[in-house]
Amino acid sequence: MPELSIARSLNKAYKQLPVDKSDFEIFKNQLRIFYEQIERTDTEEKVKGDLMDFLKMTFYGQDYKVSPNGKIDCAIHLGSGIDAPVGVICEVKMPSNTSEMVTRGDLNRKAMQELLLYWLRERAGKKNIQLKKLIATNIYEFFIFDAQEFERVFYSNKRLLRRYEEFNSGSLTSEKTDFFYKEIASECIASVADDIEYVWFDIRKYKPFLSGGEDRKLIDLYKVFSPENLLKKQFQTDSNKLNTKFYSELLHIIGLEEVEDKDSHKRIITRLRPGERNPASILEDAMTILDAEDWLDRVPRLSSYGVDREERMFNVALSLSICWVNRVLFLKLLEAQLIKYHKGDRSYSFLNPSMIPDYDELNKLFFQVLAKRPEDRQTNVSSKYSKIPYLNSSLFEMSQLESETIRVSNLSGGELPLCAGSVMKEVRGGRLPALRYLLEFLDSYDFSGDGSDEVCDNAKTLISASVLGLIFEKINGHRDGSVFTPGAVTMYISKETVRRAVVRKFNDAMGWSCRDYDELKDRDLDDLRKANEIVDSLKVCDPSVGSGHFLVSALNEIIRTKYDLGILLDRDGRRIKKQDYCIEIENDELMVSDADGEPFVYIPGNPECQRVQEALFSEKRRVIENCLFGVDINPNAVNICRLRLWIELLKNAFYTKESGYTELETLPNIDINIKVGNSLLHRYDITQDISEILHDSGISINEYKAAVSDYKNAHTKELKRSLERMILQIKSGLHTQMGVNDPKLLRLNKLKGELHNLKAPQLFEASKKEQAQYDKKIKDLKSRISRLQDEVDAIRDNRLFVDAFEWRIEFPEVLDEYGRFVGFDCIVGNPPYIQLQKMGEAADALAKMEYATYERTGDIYCLFYELGWQLLRPSGLLCFITSNKWMRAGYGENTRSFLSDKTNPRLLVDFSGVKVFDSATVDTNILLFEKSPNTHDTLCAVTSSHPRDVITNLGVYVQQQGTTCRFSGPAAWVVLTPIEQSIKRKIESIGKPLRDWDINIFRGVLTGYNDAFIITTERRDEILSNCKSEEERQRTEAIIRPILRGRDIKRYSYDWAGLWLINTHNGIKGKIPRIDINDYPAIKAHLDQFWDKIKTRADQGDTPYNLRNCAYSDDFSQPKIVWIELTDESKFALSTDGLIPLNTVFFMVGKHIKYLLAVINSSLIHWYFQHTLGSTSGVGTNRWLKYTVECIPVPLIQDDAEWESLVDDIQKYKRDSKDSAVLENIIDNKVFDLYGLSEDERAFTLNSHTKR
Helix, strand or coil, X not given: CCEECHHHHCCHHHHCCCEEHHHHHHHHHHHHXXXXXXXXXXXXXXXXXXXXXXXXXXXXXXXXXXXXXXXXXXXXXXXXXXXXXEEEEEEECCCCCCCCCCECCECCCHHHHHHHHHHHHHHHHCCCCCCCEEEEECCCEEEEEEHHHHHHHHHCCHHHHHXXXXXXXXXXXXXXXXXXXXXXXXXXHHHHCCCCCEEEEEHHHHHHHHHCCCHHHHHHHHHHHCHHHHCCCCCCCCCCCCCHHHHHHHHHHHCEEEEECCCCCCXXXXXXXXXXXXXXCHHHHHHHHHHHCXXXXXXXXXXXXXXXXXXXXXXXXXXXHHHHHHHHHHHHHHHHHHHHHCCCCHHHCCCCCCCCCCHHHHHHHHHHHXXXXXXXXXXXXXXXXXXXXXXXXXXXXXXXXXXXXXCHHHCCCCEEECCCCCCCCCCXXXXXEHHHHHHHXXXXXXXXXXXXXXXXXCCCCECCHHHHHHHHHHHHCCCCCCCCCCHHHHHHHHHHHHHHHHHHHHHHHHCCCCCCHHHHHCCCCCCHHHHHHHHHCCCEEECCCCCCHHHHHHHHHHHHHHHHHCCCECCCCCECCCCCEEEEEECCEEEEEECCCCECCCCCCCHHHHHHHHHXXXXXXXXXXXXXXXXXXXHHHHHHHHHHHHHHHHCCCCECCCCCCCCECCCCCHHHHEEXXXXXXXXXXXXXXXXXXXXXXXXXXXXXXXXXXXXXXXCCHHHHHHHHHHHHHHHHHHHXXXXXXXXXXXXXXXXXXXXXXXXXXXXCCCCHHHHHHHHHHHHHHHHHHHHHHHHHHHHHHCHHHHHECCHHHHCHXXXXXXXXXXXXXXXXXXXXXXXXXXXXXXXXHHHXXXXXCCCCCCEHHHHHXXXXXXXXXXXXXXXXXXECHHHCCHHHHHHHHHHHHHCEEEEEEECCCCCCCCCCCCCEEEEEEECCCCCCCEEEEECCCCCHHHHHHHHHHHHHHCEEECCCCCCCCCCCCHHHHHHHHHHHHHXXXXXXXXXXXXXXXXXXXXXXXXXXXXXXXXXXXXXXXXHHHHHHHHHEEEEECHHHEECCEECCCCEEEECCCCCECCCECCCCHHHCHHHHHHHHCCHHHHCCCCCCCCCCCCCCCCCCHHHHHCCEEEEECEECCCCEEEECCCCEEXXXXXXXXXXXXXXXXXXXXXHHHHHHHHHHHCEECCCCCEECCXXXXXXXXECCCCCCHHHHHHHHHHHHHHHCCCCCHHHHHHHHHHHHHHHCCCHHHHHXXXXXXXXX
C-alpha cells in the first residue's frame, strides 16, 4: 500500500507558499479546542460533531456546507448550500471501534467498504465528477484518499460498476448494505489494497507543537485540512488563474487598461482614455519623447506599426515599454534568486529606489552592468554593483528599436498617482515618481520563485514565473484580445505529445515496438548516455509561439520524462535517483523535492546541492538549445518567449566552482531558436530540393549548423556579431540561389522559352488548320505565362511577404547533411483565432499560398493545422488547442477533409460548453494527430455539461470518459459514445436531409435600424391617425405588418409582443414595385425623425426609406415554421397569421409543414442537433442556423394526417394554457418508431435530453 506523508502528498507549489499569520492563529486556536473536545469520545455522534465543528471553525464555515449527507457521516460541499455537489466524503469511527476502522496494514475494513459505497452513490449514481477527497478517520488517525485514486482503481473496474448497478436496482440476493460490503466491496478492495495510494497521519503527533512554539511543524497540518488541499481550490500562484490585482496595477504603471471590445467581446488591452492618461506613465512618457523629438520617422518599416501616426506612435512606444518592463521583471526574479541563494542577505538587493533612483541609472544597469562581465565593467559601476552577476550579453543588448529611437534613459520620470486599490499602502499624497512606483510596487510581492512554507505577517503574494507568463501573454496579445492558455492545458498537451514522441524515438533508434509510454518504462535502459541522446534529438516547435508558454511546458515535460525513465544524469553521468529525489510538474512548474517530500534548496558549494542544481541547469540548457524552436509574427512575443526560457534557466542558475562560488554560470544565446516571422507565408516550398544549390554554391549545411551552435555559446558581442555575419551570409546565399531556382520561376522561364520557339519563323507556310492550332497554342501559352507571372510578381512584390518566414532554411537543426528538410518531431501550440474575411490584404496573401484548408469565410487557425503537418517529419505529432468550430461549421469542410486524408488523428478532446479561457467565449478543442495514414480509431472525449475544473484533470477524464470514433471526409466531426453512434447511424440512414425536401428556409427581415422601422401598436395608431385621407390610411395600414421576434417564440407557440414592421420594401424585380415613400406621407414623417441614422445604415434599399432587397418577401404570408437562432433547446412554432419574422428568426415554407414541425420539435431531433450539428454560441446556447437545420434527416412519409392532428391539438393546448406534455410524449414515441430506435436507445435519448 503506497503510503504518503502529508509533506509528500501536498501539491508542491502549494506546499511552498507561506501561511498568513492571522489565519494560522485561528487554526491553532481551533486545534486546541479540538484536542480538548476529543479527549472525551463518548459516542460516535459526538466524534462526528467534533470533527464538523473543527472544519467549520477553521476553513469551511462560510463558503462551504459541512454536514451529514444521507448516510455520509460528514460531507464538505463545494458551496454553501446543501444542493452544492459533495467534494469530500468522511467516514468517522469511534477510536474504540478497531474492528471497523482501517489500519495501515489493512485497508479492507468496514470504513473503507462504506467509503466505496458512498463514493459509488455519488460518482455512478449522481454522476458527481467533482469529488476531490475521501477520508476515513477515528478522530485521531486520518486516512485521506484522492478521488482520482478511486477513479483509477475503482471506476475503471467495469465488474464493480455492474455489480453496484445490480445491487442498487435490487436484482441481487439482498438489498442490505452489509451484503454489499461483504460480497462486493470486500472482494474489490482486496484486489487493489496493495496498489491504492493514501495519506496517513495521526493528529496526536502534532499536539506538543502547539505548546512548544514550534509553528513551522504545524504548517503541514494546516495545509492538509485547507480547501486548497481537500477541495483542490486554486491558490495565489495557480498557473490556471491570472493574478488580476498584480496585472491591473502593472498596466496602470505602464499606462494601459483592459476593456471589452464591443464587436468581438474579447478583453483587449488599450491605451487609457484621454481624460485618464498621465504623462508620467511609462507609455505616455515614451510617446511624448518620441513625438517631441521626431524619432518616429526614423523607424524602418513604420507602416507595420499601424495605419496612421497615432496608432504607430502607440505601438512603437508600447514595444519599447514592454521591452523595458520585461527586463525589470527578469531582474526582479534574479534579485530574489540571489537573496534566496544567500539565505536572505538583503545586500544582494539591487532593484530598489536607493540603488536605482532614476531612469539614467536603470539604463546604466541594463547596458553597463548586466551586459558586461565584471572585469569589463567601468570602475564607477563595478563597486556599486559588485554582487550582480553577468549572465548573458543577449539579455541586455540594446534592441534594434531602441537603437533607432530612444532608450529608457530618455524618459522624464514624473509623478504618477497610485492605482485604485493599490497593493501599496500609506503613500503620502497618493503619488510617486513613476520609476520609484514601479520598483516599490514590485517589492510588495514575493518573486522568490518557489516561496517558502513559513508563517508570515502579511505574507507577500508570490509571483512565480508561470504567473508572470500569464501576464506576458495578456500584454503581448493586446491588439488581438489574446488570452492565456491555462497551465493545465499546456501541461496536458506537452505530456501527451512529448511522451508519444519519445516512445517513437526509442522504437526507431532501438528497433523496439513499444506500444505506449508504460511499455517503454518497463524496458531496461542500461545505456544511459544513448538514452539521453535519443531524448535530446527531439525537435519541438510552436509556430505561433506567443509568450512561449507551450515551449516552457515542453521543457518541463522533457526533463520530467527523463527523470521518470530513470535516465536523468548529472554532469558526471551519474543518475539522479528516484529514491533520493522526486521531480514532478505541479502548477506548470518543475518541482524538485527530497525523499521526505521537502523542497530541494540550492546551497552554493554544498556538493550534493551543487550536483543536483548543475544537473538541472545543464539539462534545461541542453533541451532549450537543441530541442525547442518557435516563431511568431509579433516581435514583442518573440522577446517575451526568449525571456521566459531564460527565466527557466535562471531558476537553476548555479555558482561555478571555478569562480570560488562567486559567479553564476552564464546563460546561452537562445535567441536564435526563437524567431520573428509570419509562419504561414514563405516564398520557398518546404520540400524544394536544394542539393544542387548547395553543390554549385559551395555552401555547407554542416558549416551552417556549426555556426548556429557556436552562436548559442558565444559570450562576447564581437564573437556573436562575427557569427551573425557568417549565418546571414549563408542564408543570403541560399536565398539568392533558391530565388533563382524557384520552381515557379523555372516553370515560367520554361513556358517563355516554349513561346519564343513557337514564334520563331517557320520554313513552310501553315495550312488553315495548322494555323488555327498554332494560334490556340500561342494563346494558351500566353494565358499560362500571364497567370504564373502574376503569381511570381505577387509574391515577389507583395509587402506582406516581407515578414515571410522561410522554414526551408531558417532552422538548420531540422535539415540533414544534404540540406533536405527533415522536419520536427512535435508541433504544439494555440494558434490565433482570426476570421480570414476580416484580414483584408493579409488574407489575399495567404490565399496565394494555396493551403488546402483555406476558406475565405474560415479562420486562420485552420491553416496552422496544415502548416504544422508540412513541418512534421514522417510519424511526427501535432497537438493544438483551437476553436472547435472547424468540427461542424461549413468553413471547416476543407479542414476536416485534410485531417482525414493526410493525418492520423489520435486524440480529440472537445471542450464544448466548458469555458477554457477566462476572457474568451469561444468553445475549444484539443486535437493531436500523427503524420501517417489514418487508422480511423481516434480516442475522443467531450466535456459538455461538466464543470470547468475538468481541465485540471484532463488525463484522468479522457481515460475514464474516452470513446473511439472514426472520422473520414468532410462530414462533421462529432464525438459520440457507441450507443450515440448507433442512434446517429439510424437517424441518418432512415431520414432524408431537409435540404432535399420540397421546402425553403429563409431568414427574417433585417431593417438596419430597428428603432425607426419597428413600432409599437400605439405608434402605429398615431401614424394611421396622421393620414390625410382614407385612401392613404388604407395604403399605410397595408404595409405596417405585425412582426415576430426570436424572443417571442416558444415550442409550438409564440407570444406576439404587439410590435409592427414598417414594410417599405424594395420590391421584387419584375413582380412587385418598390414602395415609393412619397405615397405614404405619414410614414415618411415618422422615418424623417430618424433620418441621420437611416441614411447611413448599411442595410437599405434604393433609398434610405426602403428596406434592403428581399427576393422571398412573398413567402412571409405563407404558413411557415419559425424558430429562434440562439436557444438552449428546440423551439419551433407554426405561424399561419402572416407575421413577418425579424432577422433573429429563421422560417421554413413548403409541404408537410406540420409533420416536419412535430419531428424537429421531438426529443430525438433535439438530441441529434445538439450532439451532431449545432455549434454553440459560447454562452450555453446552440445556434440553429439555416445550413445546420437543413441537414436534419427526416423520414419521408405518405400520410401525415395523424401528425397534423397531434400538432393541431398541441397548439390548442398552448392557446388554452394547458400542459401538452402527454401529446409531446406521444410524438416522441412516434418519432422513435420512425427511426427504429431500440428501448435502450430511447431511454438513453430521453435521459440525456435537456429537461424543458
